[in-house]
Amino acid sequence: MKVLVTGVNGQLGYDVVKRLNLLQIDSIGVGRQDFDITDRAQTEAYITDCKPDVIVHCAAYTAVDKAEDEQEKCYAANVDGTRNIVEICKKIDAKMVYVSSDYVFDGEGTDEQKEDKPTAPVNYYGYSKEQGELVVKEALDKYFIIRSSWIFGKNGNNFVRTMLKLGKTKDEIDVVNDQIGAPTYTKDLAVLICDMLQTTNYGTYNAVNEGYCSWYDFALKIFQLARINIGVNPISTSEYPTRARRPLNSKLSKDMLDKNGFNRLPHWEDALKRYLEELNNQLGE
Template identity: 55%
Template sequence: MKLLVTGYTGQLGYDVVREGKKRGIHIDGVSRSELDITNQANVNHYIQASRPDAIIHCAAYTAVDKAEDDKESCWETNVLGTKYMAKAAKEIDAKFMYISTDYVFDGKGEEPFKEADTPDPIGYYGQTKYEGENAIKEIVDKYFIVRISWVFGVNGSNFVKTMLRLSETKDELNVVGDQYGSPTYTFDLARLIIDMIQTDKYGIYHASNEGFCTWADFAK
């Protein structure tokens, strides 16, 4: 099986490629400098040339707060880029895995969200990721949509690294204590993703580590 992973320089893409190689799978990671997913001609040429059996689409615009002021870039990457990748995958009959997010939900209520719950994003980032999901469902037959939450890993930037860095220079940190989530280690997530992509169990999945806490608990 030949796999292609977009967003290779990000924390999840990095671990997915590492996990695949560890298992002896033919897996290639591609970064933005090698493949501009917002350029349809570039995407088509790359996918036709590499012809993977499956694509794991980790590349995304993930600056949640910045997205509100940078809507054009966010839309181009998360919606148009996803559409271009999906269409290219369809052309070569490749499986397609789209890494989505818990931000497709409004965050209300006191129960964990289930796959069948209706998305209702309240921010622009979440809206673009949900539009990406809809595009996948329209274009691709063999798709996995994997919603993840509060991801942290060795590569890239994340909440854990930020807290550790700030703790070196500050005596006190103020972190919100009324938002709950499931911190998820990219090393664990990568193993699940590689397991899943080798099956034909298509559909929508929520993938996180067990348990939940607030951002303040996580910081502690």
């Protein structure tokens, strides 16, 4: 089996390639330096030459607030780029893993968002990921759509790194307390993706670390584990206006993982501990 992973320079793509290497599965990690996913001819030429059996599509435009003002750029990457990957998957009969987001949901109510709940994104980034999902579903039979949330990993910027930086320069900070979700470690998500792509249990999955918290709870746990003494004030979303609206309820049901026999990811607190250890080891290298 040969697996091509787009977005290798991002948090998830980096960890997927690392996991494939550990499993001794033939892999090719590609980034912007290899080809532009929004260029159909470039994408087709590169992938046809590689002839992968599976494409894990991690590359995406992920600047949620900027997307409101850069809609064309966001659409080009997340919809047109996905379509280019989908078309080549169809042509070479490759499986596809499409990485999506909790932002495809409106975040209404308090129940977990089930995989088959109708999507209703509240911001443009979420809309672009929803449209990417539709492109995959309409054209392919051999696909895995994986929706995740609140991602953090070694190879990139994320909420944890931001909090650690603020912990060095601030005495106190305000953090939103009414958006609920599951922080998800790319290393854990990569394990699931690499298990999944070796099966034919196709479909749409929610995949996040176990447990839920608010961004405020998440920040408190980061500072506790990192032994940083800082004041953290809980505030509401309305007190912290952002360019793009955020869903308040990003709790994702894992029914499809259970139904198809895939292991759930470890608890987010356990994941955070391991991530902070990884960051400390990185600093010590």
